[in-house]
Amino acid sequence: MTRKSICVKIVMIRKLGQQLRINRSKIRETSDTNTDFDDLNGAIHSGYFLKDGLGNNEDFYYLNLLVTVTADSVDELEWKCAEMKKLLLSQDMNVQPCSFRQEQAFLSSLPLVSLEKHLFERSKRNVLTLGAASCYPYTSYEMCDDNGILLGVNKHNNSLIIVDIFDSNVYKNANIAILGTSGAGKSFTMQLMATRMRRKGIQVFIVAPLKGHEFHRACSNIGGEFIQISPASPNCINVMEIRKVDKSVDELLDGPGVEKSLLAAKIQRLHIFFSLLIPDMSHEERQLLDDALIRTYANLGITHDNATLDDPDDPEQYRTMPVLGDLYDTLKEVPDTRRLANIINRLVHGSARTFNQQTNVSLDNKYTVLDISELTGDLLTVGMFVALDYVWDKAKENRTEEKAIFIDECWQLIGANSNRLAAEFVLEIFKIIRGYGGSAICATQDINDFFALEDGKYGKGIINNAKTKILLNLEDEEARRVQSLLRLSEAEVMEITHFERGSGLISTNNNNVTVPCCKSNCVRTGSADSLGMPNSAQSCLALTWGRCLSCWMPTPNPGITLSRTGAITISIF
Numbered sequence: 001m002t003r004k005s006i007c008v009k010i011v012m013i014r015k016l017g018q019q020l021r022i023n024r025s026k027i028r029e030t031s032d033t034n035t036d037f038d039d040l041n042g043a044i045h046s047g048y049f050l051k052d053g054l055g056n057n058e059d060f061y062y063l064n065l066l067v068t069v070t071a072d073s074v075d076e077l078e079w080k081c082a083e084m085k086k087l088l089l090s091q092d093m094n095v096q097p098c099s100f101r102q103e104q105a106f107l108s109s110l111p112l113v114s115l116e117k118h119l120f121e122r123s124k125r126n127v128l129t130l131g132a133a134s135c136y137p138y139t140s141y142e143m144c145d146d147n148g149i150l151l152g153v154n155k156h157n158n159s160l161i162i163v164d165i166f167d168s169n170v171y172k173n174a175n176i177a178i179l180g181t182s183g184a185g186k187s188f189t190m191q192l193m194a195t196r197m198r199r200k201g202i203q204v205f206i207v208a209p210l211k212g213h214e215f216h217r218a219c220s221n222i223g224g225e226f227i228q229i230s231p232a233s234p235n236c237i238n239v240m241e242i243r244k245v246d247k248s249v250d251e252l253l254d255g256p257g258v259e260k261s262l263l264a265a266k267i268q269r270l271h272i273f274f275s276l277l278i279p280d281m282s283h284e285e286r287q288l289l290d291d292a293l294i295r296t297y298a299n300l301g302i303t304h305d306n307a308t309l310d311d312p313d314d315p316e317q318y319r320t321m322p323v324l325g326d327l328y329d330t331l332k333e334v335p336d337t338r339r340l341a342n343i344i345n346r347l348v349h350g351s352a353r354t355f356n357q358q359t360n361v362s363l364d365n366k367y368t369v370l371d372i373s374e375l376t377g378d379l380l381t382v383g384m385f386v387a388l389d390y391v392w393d394k395a396k397e398n399r400t401e402e403k404a405i406f407i408d409e410c411w412q413l414i415g416a417n418s419n420r421l422a423a424e425f426v427l428e429i430f431k432i433i434r435g436y437g438g439s440a441i442c443a444t445q446d447i448n449d450f451f452a453l454e455d456g457k458y459g460k461g462i463i464n465n466a467k468t469k470i471l472l473n474l475e476d477e478e479a480r481r482v483q484s485l486l487r488l489s490e491a492e493v494m495e496i497t498h499f500e501r502g503s504g505l506i507s508t509n510n511n512n513v514t515v516p517c518c519k520s521n522c523v524r525t526g527s528a529d530s531l532g533m534p535n536s537a538q539s540c541l542a543l544t545w546g547r548c549l550s551c552w553m554p555t556p557n558p559g560i561t562l563s564r565t566g567a568i569t570i571s572i573f
């Protein structure tokens with residue numbers, strides 16, 4: 001700031017102070033029924049607003065707005081002027097015609113930076129830096145990263161929203177939180193991102209705790225792996241398995257690391273699993289379980305020495321791992337742990353005995369969906385944990401590879417029905433996945449439940465660790481809850497509560513942009529009724545070269561999109 005502008009500012013603050021004092025003394029003499037009272041009151045408030053702004057490093061400007069109206073005939077001009085006047089008045093802007101000063105007005109409107117003196121005096125109004133900045137004609141809030149994925153179109157200026165969340169120069173972390181009420185389009189948005197990431201070669205894992213079928217169509221279209229975990233499904237992830245992790249990249253980058261006991265790390269995570277399965281486990285039982293786990297692994301020759309994990313017949317592989325049935329047998333041996341054995345019996349000999357197998361699925365496919373929606377009640381949280389635990393091991397393998405873990409209906413894991421350990425596990429993923437070159441993306445409805453556990457500690461933690469937030473339609477109460485957390489303005493809250501399906505607000509790097517998400521024909525969620533349309537009526541904005549950007553399926557009409565209602569809109573990009 002130059003010396004001159006500092007002097008001007010000081011003079012301005014002094015003048016403001018004087019005027020405020022005058023207005024305050026005037027208002028004392030005016031009764032509050034008098035019409036002048038409101039004007040004076042307004043002037044005092046404005047005075048304080050300006051004074052506060054100037055005291056907070058803002059500058060004082062005069063702003064003039066000249067509107068040029070052109071028309072082919074006088075009648076048309078008059079009509080246009082009247083319409084323009086109505087429009088501006090509806091926005092609370094007073095307008096005056098430049099009668100008898102048209103020439104000066106015309107010259108002032110040319111880009112010569114010279115405003116005629118009288119016009120300047122007549123049309124000036126004061127603003128602070130923020131107000132002036134909002135009028136700056138070259139400001140446009142755009143998100144267009146090289147190599148990003150298309151999310152939609154900016155509602156304000158129709159520019160494409162293309163984000164590369166993995167670009168660490170722009171985004172501090174690649175995590176995203178998607179919030180929205182039921183049916184707002186969270187799963188849809190997630191799949192759109194997942195399929196587009198997959199096209200970029202990014203490894204994608206999706207954990208679907210509810211309505212897993214919604215993810216099946218896109219998954220099979222792009223040749224992904226759909227793993228269903230349920231009592232009735234043959235697929236199984238052995239939760240007791242200590243998985244062989246490929247450390248070659250780590251060693252290449254950092255040199256040989258410190259050997260940590262893999263058994264201890266596994267048992268630590270198994271404690272989370274059992275605390276989900278047996279929420280009322282006492283402290284003593286926890287110790288006994290710990291002991292039983294060590295004995296179960298020891299029975300198969302596995303100890304804290306990592307060398308014992310290698311299969312003597314094939315050192316490239318780990319030896320056969322225990323399954324839940326082995327733990328059950330160990331627990332049955334001691335009377336004090338019989339209660340625990342009886343509880344896990346459901347997963348060993350009971351209705352969910354498919355859990356009692358060695359892992360028979362693999363995560364090598366670049367697009368893997370883990371559908372756990374067939375699990376209900378307490379088994380759902382347990383299944384979600386098993387799936388995440390497996391994915392997390394895989395995600396940590398190669399730090400140089402970009403990967404994204406999508407967690408739909410995250411409230412199931414960190415909500416009131418879950419427990420502290422599971423919530424901490426999810427939060428840990430959000431906190432440290434950046435270090436492994438990955439992104440954690442969660443979607444949640446029921447914001448109240450999301451912030452339910454331990455006074456919202458985990459919900460807030462996830463939001464704070466997600467640099468990008470996508471807000472879809474929210475109920476008024478939910479929107480108010482996130483308002484302070486995301487520092488949303490009143491207007492943004494209003495917008496969010498009135499969003500239509502497919503519209504969202506992306507908040508990242510202190511930028512809030514409203515986006516109607518691109519529609520894609522191949523990503524569909526919801527019931528048959530809501531899908532409604534026969535296949536010939538496609539709804540796909542993301543068309544290019546005759547293929548859909550999301551799943552690369554051939555589309556019938558290259559470059560032309562047909563809307564859901566059948567009307568044709570052209571969208572070529």
Ligand SMILES: Nc1ncnc2c1ncn2[C@@H]1O[C@H](COP(=O)(O)OP(=O)(O)OP(=O)(O)O)[C@@H](O)[C@H]1O
Pocket residue numbers: 180181182183184185186187188189211445501502503516517518519520523524525526527530531
């Ligand atoms: N951007 C969009 N364009 C077109 N249709 C959409 C869009 N977003 C969502 N839909 C449609 O809206 C319906 C609901 O979407 P979705 O299943 O993603 O909602 P949700 O927020 O995940 O709901 P829930 O919380 O109940 O799972 C689906 O029929 C889906 O196809």
Ligand SMILES: [Mg+2]
Pocket residue numbers: 186187188211408
């Ligand atoms: Mg959903």
